Amino acid sequence: MRTKFLFDLDGTVTSVETLPLIACAFHIEQQIADLTARTVRGDVPFIDSFIQRVQILGELPVSQISDLLSTAPLYENLANFIRRHPESCCIVTGNILDWCAKLLNRLNCESYGSSAIIEGDKVKKLCRILKKEDIVKKYIDEGFRVVFIGDGYNGPGI
Numbered sequence: 001m002r003t004k005f006l007f008d009l010d011g012t013v014t015s016v017e018t019l020p021l022i023a024c025a026f027h028i029e030q031q032i033a034d035l036t037a038r039t040v041r042g043d044v045p046f047i048d049s050f051i052q053r054v055q056i057l058g059e060l061p062v063s064q065i066s067d068l069l070s071t072a073p074l075y076e077n078l079a080n081f082i083r084r085h086p087e088s089c090c091i092v093t094g095n096i097l098d099w100c101a102k103l104l105n106r107l108n109c110e111s112y113g114s115s116a117i118i119e120g121d122k123v124k125k126l127c128r129i130l131k132k133e134d135i136v137k138k139y140i141d142e143g144f145r146v147v148f149i150g151d152g153y154n155g156p157g158i
């Protein structure tokens with residue numbers, strides 16, 4: 001049976017979380033910290049929190065976020081495994097793919113993420129929030145044995 005390794009991106013392939021990187025670079029630490037605190041307390045459901053995050057980050061130039069995230073440090077052993085076995089590996093991220101485009105180019109394997117309409121280098125509209133379990137199911141249905149690597153306390157995972 002063929003095996004497909006599905007990797008979360010943020011904090012799994014990257015050795016740092018990307019949200020604080022963006023918050024720091026664009027000086028929106030307080031806004032993001034407030035949202036994170038409300039989410040961790042359970043005051044904001046995770047999906048609503050993600051939508052609010054996209055509203056905050058969506059105002060920032062997409063190209064600059066992609067450039068910034070392309071510099072994120074990776075767990076190199078893991079990244080090299082992906083580079084050596086691209087046909088067996090797939091990145092599954094809740095993040096908007098346009099933000100991760102240049103980072104994903106460094107891994108060069110199939111990727112799934114959330115999608116948005118981009119206009120004028122900004123996120124105009126969030127179209128689809130990726131449900132990671134849908135990708136797991138897709139590969140199981142295609143006859144793969146699926147191994148999922150990553151994801152933490154945030155449940156559905158971004």
Ligand SMILES: [Mg+2]
Pocket residue numbers: 008009010011012150151152157158
């Ligand atoms: Mg993660």
